[in-house]
Amino acid sequence: MAVAELSRSTTRGWHRLPVALRVAIVYLLARAVTTVFFALAAQLSTATSRYGERPGVGALLMGWDAQWYWYIAVHGYPTTLPLDDSGQITQNQWAFMPVYPYLARLLGGTGVSWQVAAILISLAAGYAACLVLHSLLRKRVGTTAAMWAVLFFANAPLAAMFQVAYAESLFLLLLFGALWLVDRRHYAWLYPVVLLMAFTRPGVLAFALFLGLHGVVRWVRRTREPLRVGQIVHIGLNGLLGALAGLSWPMIAGVVTGRADAYFATESSWRRGWLAEDDGSFVPFRAFWDAAGFWFTQWGLGATVGHVALIVVVVAIAALLLFGPRVRRLGSxxxxxxxxxxxxxxxxxxxxxxxxxxxxxxxxxxxxxAVPRSRVWRCGVVVACLVGQWWWIYNMYALGNTYWQIP
Structure with missing residues (x-):
């Protein structure tokens, strides 16, 4: 009885705390766990690792793409593209967007190093993204489930992104904010968010498509939820802005370098690490199709099996999004x-x-x-997240030294 009463009292006290404080507690505890995982990975790193034997945690946080962002902040973007011996464009800064590295450089000018500024941006943006995610989900699944969703998100297998010098945290904050604005029908506030998204990470073209589909759904449901002329205009203009902004970066790269294919050829330079026969041209959906054949061939199953598996996966995902009862709870x-x-x-x-x-x-x-109310289920999801997070950090950082271990 005393234990049960203590548990109820603790639960009531927790729910009386402001949402921002509860999210902060969850987020900071999650970051402490991730820091422990990074420290363990640093200790387990050997001479065969990309980082060498027992590097500091800071070296891991600044690894991989973080070096590209730092290089952009220091040197900017090339006007002459690097070429290999065969004349093909090699990996360079044009594959990465400018908002995150330049924002870190701006903050770094206040007296802290670029590295510290970049990681602080990731940490702060991750916390803000948790807050917005909670607000986005709360009216669909309830306050308790929304907090569990934040717990899953903060401890997810890729939660290391909240602590490394990558643009993911900032992009997620902008994305969740944009989805929140659409959900609350504040379309007029979307313009600056869409622009920032476009130059933080690739993905704004997907948001433009989403706005188009959202507009269609609003039109179909206009008898249940009135659709004003001003809303139609803002939805359309934001969708157009997203499409134009998403296409502008390849055009900017082309103008600056004098090569129209600068961006797409740069992106393809990473792909050539797997497909040596790749010609560097961009054809929509080709990369996934080729990859399905490539990977299944590597696994000894053959390209045909890979293509069939890809089709099955696409159909299964479509069915889940259309008919999954828990996913439907989240709204259209x-x-x-x-x-x-x-x-x-x-x-x-x-x-x-x-x-x-x-x-x-x-x-x-x-x-x-987070929708199932079973505490066993929810705790099981948290454990799975933490196991996945350790597996990912260990493989990508402690062992990260091949094409197969890139975060």
Missing amino acids: DVRLWSASYLLYLFAVFFPQSSVFRLLLPLSPLWGAA
């Missing part, structure tokens, strides 16, 4: 965004180990995992 906007983003990934991305990181914009779907 989260489902339309998820479908739009997945279609975008299928169209432009070559899947390899980085695909897990590129799934982060689907994080509002954590709300579906």
Whole structure:
């Protein structure tokens, strides 16, 4: 009896705390766990690792793409593209957007190093993203489930992104904010958010598609929810802005370098690490199709099996988003965004180990995992998240030294 009463009292005290404080407690505890994982990975790193034997945690936080962001902050973007011996464009800064590195450089000018500024941006943006995610999900799944979704999100297998010098945290904050504005019908406030998204990370084209689908749904439901002329204008203009902004970066790269294919050829230079025969041209959906054949051939199953598996996966995901009862609880906007983003990934991305990181914009779907009221289920999801997080950090950082281990 005393234990039960203490538990109820603790629960009541927890719910009396402001949401911002509860989210902060969850987020900071999650970051402490991730820091322990990074420290363990640093101790387990050997001479064969990309980082060498027992590097400091700071070296891990500044690894991989973080070095590209730092290089952009210091040197900017090249006007002459690097070429290999065969004349093909090699990896360079044009694959990365400018908002995050230059924002860190701006903050770094206040007396802290670029590295510290970049990690602080990731940490702060991650906390703010948790707050917005809670607000986005709360009216759909309830306050308790929304907090569990935040707990899953803060401890997710890719939660290391909240502590490394990558643009993911900032992009997620902007994305969740944009989805929140759409959910609250504050379309007029979307313009600056869409622009910032476009130059933080690739993905704004998916948001433009989402806005188009959202507008169609609003039109179909206009008898149940009035659709004003001003709202139609803002939805359309924001969708157009997203499309133009998303296409502008390849055009900017082309103008600056004098090569129209500068951006797409740069992106393809990463893909050539797997497909040596790749000609560097961009054809929508080709990369995923080629990758399915490539990976299944590597696994000894053959390209045909890979292509069939890809089709099955696409159909299964579509069915889940359309008919899954827990996903339907999240509302049409989260489902339309998820479908739009997945279609975008299928169209432009070559899947390899980085695909897990590129799934982060689907994080509002954590709300579906939080819907079941069973405490055993929810605690099991947290444990699975932490196990996945350690596995990912260990493989990508402690062992990260090959094409198969890229965060």
